Structure formats: structure tokens, C-alpha cells
Amino acid sequence: MPAQACHDAVRGCCRSVLQCGDLWQSEYAKLHAEILRGEVEPRYLVVEGENGLADLLVGLVTQLFVALLQRRAFFLTFGNNGQYEWAFSSPNINWTW
Secondary structure, three states, X not given: OOXXXXXXXXXXXXXXXXXXXXXHHHXXXXXXXXXXXXXXXXXXXXXXXXXOHHHHHHHHHHHHHHHHHOOOEEEEEXXXXXXXXXXXXXXXXXXXX
């Protein structure tokens, strides 16, 4: 797919993700809740946080963006390594797997 066609496709399906502001946050929170309630097709992106904090943060931003673009519920797990779990508050969305 040519770069412009890909860009146009992403812009068309994910307009709120590509704009600054908080519209994408409310839309994502709604989608996340609908997936958990079984109201829409269950699609997930689950990340296991096993790296150092800097690598983890860079990876999480990238993976959250992928989840937004693919309309997936994003979850984060630390497995047996819960050393950073305290740093990720979730006032509106339960990210834990």
C-alpha cells in the first residue's frame, strides 16, 4: 500500500487518535468497557512489563498507540515482577490483566 493511501486509511478510521485533546481518551474508555462487557468483538493487546523502566515506558506508549489504531483493549501485566505496578494509576480504565 502506498504511504499516502496508508496514511489516509489510518486518518479515516482513527481520526480522534490523530488529534490532540481528550476525545480519543473517552472513545477508548468506552471501547475498552464494551470489550470487557462482551458487547463488541473481543480483541486484546496484552503487554508483560519485564524490562527496565525507561524501556517499559517507551514500549507502552508504542503499544497503546497500536491498540488504539487496531481498536483493541490494552492490558498491562507485570507477572511476578510487580515492581512498577504502583506507578500506573488507572482512574478510568482497568489496565491490569
